[in-house]
Amino acid sequence: MLISVNWLRDYVDIPDSLDVRALAERLTITTAEVEGVEQIQTGASGLIAARVVSVGPVEGRANLKKVELDLGGKSASVVSAAPVLRVDELVVFAPPGASTLETGEIKSTTVADLPSEGMILPGSAIGIPAADQDAIFCPPSMKPGEAIDQAMLEDWVIEIDNKSITHRPDLWGHYGIAREVAAILGKPLKPYPVADIDELSDKKLPEIPITIDDATRCPRYSGLKMTGVRAQAAPLWMQTRLGHVGLRPIDCLVDLTNYIMADLGQPMHAFDGSRIEGIEVGLANDGETFTTLDGVERKLSAEALMIQSNRKSVALAGIMGGLESEVAEDTQTILLESANFEASGIRKTCAAIGLRTDASARFEKSLDPNNTVLSIQRFVKLASAEFPELQLASRLSDAYPNKLAEITVEVDPKLVARTMGHPVDEKQMIDILTAIGFGVESKDGKLSVAVPSYRATKDISIQADILEEIARNVGYDNIEPRLPEVQVRHFAANPQHITERNALRAFCLGLGYSEVHLYIWYDEEWLKRLGFKPQAGPTLVNPAAAGQEQLRSSLMPGLLQAADRNRFHADAFKLCEVGTVFKEGPDSKNQSRHLGLISARRGKGADDELFATLKGDLETWAWQMLGCELQYEHAKDEATPWTHEHKTANIVANGTTIGTVSVCPLAMRRNIDEHLAAWSIAWAEINLDQLHDFRVESKPLRRVPEFPEVELDFSLLIDATSPYAAVNDNLARFDDPLLRRITYVGAYEGKSVPTGKRSLTYRVLFGSPERTLAEDDVNALKASFEKHIGGCGYELRR
Amino acid sequence: MDVGELQQTLDKLHQEAKGELAAAKTLDELRSVRSKYLSKTGSVGSLMGTIKDYPPQQRGEVGKTLNSANKAIQELVTEHTDRIGSAEVAADAAASTAFDPTLPGERTRLGSVHPVTAVQWEVEAVFERLGFTIEAGPEMESDYYNFEALNIPQMHPARDLQDTFWLKNGMLLRTQTSPVQIRAMEKFGAPLRCIVPGRCFRYETIDASHENTFHQVEGLMIDRNVSIANLIAVMKLLLNEVLQREFEIRLRPGYFPFVEPGFELDIACLICNGKGCATCKRTGWLELLPCGMVHPNVLKAGGVDPNEYGGFAFGLGLTRLAMMKFGIRDIRVVNSGDLRNLVHPARWAGPVIVDKG
């Protein structure tokens, strides 16, 4: 929202010496964020009003007109590009010798072979950019040749961020901002200038009959009929101010309602008084159509609140008037509406019909119902200066069935000071609150604070709200930072956090994986390329893009996509993501945290090696962070396109299956493209939620044995199809008092190992705490272990 | 063999050994020559076993003769060990003159955490030192935790500002980490100090400065007598530690339904140091995080008595902070999974000699 400093000066004395940028900064810190400050400079001098005497064409130049002007005793002939000019109207004119920054000095010249003695100024030259190329018209009260006051053309404009005042209905007009500025500057706020309608009214004037069917949606409706208005230009000072705050001057009646909206924040609507008798406020008929004054026919639901007259809709309440009852060129009587509408109803209707206006934007903020009457009084004050024949044609009629509750907040000054962490005494609090319109009574060490109506619609209702008023006016920059004094409390560690941090530490800081963050929804296109159809999962009503509706149930599709992206720029890489995967169901329990790993290398045939090193990485992590060894179970139930039919294992930790490790089958890689087919990729996905109870227990370290121990290696030839785990189980059954440890060394297939067989090598450690083993002992142990191997049905490789 | 013949044989062996030792070029060769003569089975060593063949009165002399021959060869071995050793030392020294000790080391190829994670860990460390616990919460969240319990009822205008990803099952993707305020209060009660790093989602169009998926860290402190002065001090400390510079910060009014009063916290612009530039829209300040004193309704929703306890809360944009710290200009990089953007080249390629961006 744009704020004119000239306008503020009507209500508070802002010293000329005050730097507007400094004021804007104080406003930002105290009240609302200022987004920008702009000085409006027109450099205008020598401008006068001129009456249009005639408008004629310029041969061959459709965009130009030959205009004769009456300059008051003198006349002038100019060629003008102004799109609309009407005989007898007064325009802002720059005669030769006058100047503005935009036009430079005006000289007598020749345009299209015609003499042109001056220039009819467009809005942009005198600081009304919204009027752009249009001529600016003067009100009929001005005389041809009358000098135009240049001071009103120069101004400063402060832009307030609308988002920072959504909760402050009082700040949607200059008077509310002026109240804040007055408090900041420590100056008084001048009373709001209004007409005394009672004094102007004749008791015999009729009431406007107003019926409100829905007092929740329309707590108050005020109206006043008046005659003696006509279509004419608004005073120039009003047009310039509207221009400075980004509104386009149109016509005195429209400009008046716009001006008051920007002044007090209260939207008003002027109906053609000859077409409206009484007012009924009620809900629309479902499916009713209504043509708003922008000429659009709109279909309404039964939720839309309508202003009706004689059961005929005349306005979409609080949003826009109707085309039929609009004020026209020949209107002499108007019915002025100033009402209060409930915010959420307006929001709903605006959303339903897809129309938002300056008026509805304000009603959505919960406006002060007391502004309905105040704005009508303001209108009469301003209008009577412009329309000499203005007469009231009704009493000020006011239906107020749903009165705003008065709010008084009990405030403990000590608590306020303590919560601020800053010494503020009671007197300072009272001064601050009084300056911004609160009524304060001090009693028994407590403050009883009466909230003014313009802050009471939703903004302020509890002590913390009053605290904010005090604290922001003290200035947050005046509060000395101080660290809290607290009692120590121990919190049990969050296992999710610990598990995830440990996983990232192990894989990314230690084991060479690079962490990525990927989107939590699937991309349908990519799934198609993978050849993957996920089971039903949670789907978005409003996806970021079509095809990105479903939330992921696995990290792998995203990681494989990232791998496909990275393969252009690297020959080998390892990726890691810790993220959320989802299951269908309206419960936050239907999600879990997974760890996804990918190890990729350019070149076919490295599957087995990557599979083995990835498992090695998992084992290192498990040992460091879970405190256990991992086991693998041959996984038979092939599940996804990225799972290999044979080279897949379930990962088991302490008896729990915690994930899967596999390699990407060639078929899947080929589905993506030929390039990925030439890569080897191993992957693992772990459900981290199952690891919360794992604890790394410190294992006792071994003493160096007192007597030397003997290490013997045994290589077993076993069927290539029989699993390692079964061999282990069999070896573990060997028992001897001198046995210390059996460890797995490695597997071998190839030369000297017959086809269909695999050689597994184990290292067996023998020793005694009492003596050095003799050669006979060792021979006996060797024979005994070999016998055990034979007993298990395994052949020994010599 | 009589003693005289023995002596002659030993002299001959001594001469042979002397020649062979002098010819040895390495310690290994030396060792095999030594073994050839002096080991149990060597040509001198094996003669030791013949002592018992001599008459007892001669054995003393034979022993002496053999010992001195043995000793003489051993001395030659020692002499040549020194010769070859010194030569190796000299060769080693000569070879080392071309060694450049200033070359960079050969690196183990380590991994890397995401820039957001790196910043997150720094923030966590600051708060752990202040006695805050670190909590977590779900990304698929209910309307109740994301809005209602946070004093944002149905039809509240603040819901407009929080463009939400809604799910067909009635749940939503959390728009902020704030729902975990309620969850943490339910879990721990008061007093409470916690932070909650996590992912949030907003339904908005992605461009260089807007993402629909980003990280925040929520902070919540509830105790008796928590003040605005405390909030300012903690925020200042956090930013100074994480950005490793002293920063001017300022609070100004900001409206968020779950706090009262609510603030926007700005820091002096990092680019222009507060003088005003394009990044800070000429204001000299950058909007960094919303914060405020916890609204009594939020305390109540979390089961905490607002008459007894109060507190502050804040929501720091981790993604934004990571972008500032790592100089990431385009936010789309963050969720791209593209390692060229996420990992500094020196990490993999070795030291960077010229870097022009």
Ligand SMILES: [Zn+2]
């Ligand atoms: Zn800057």
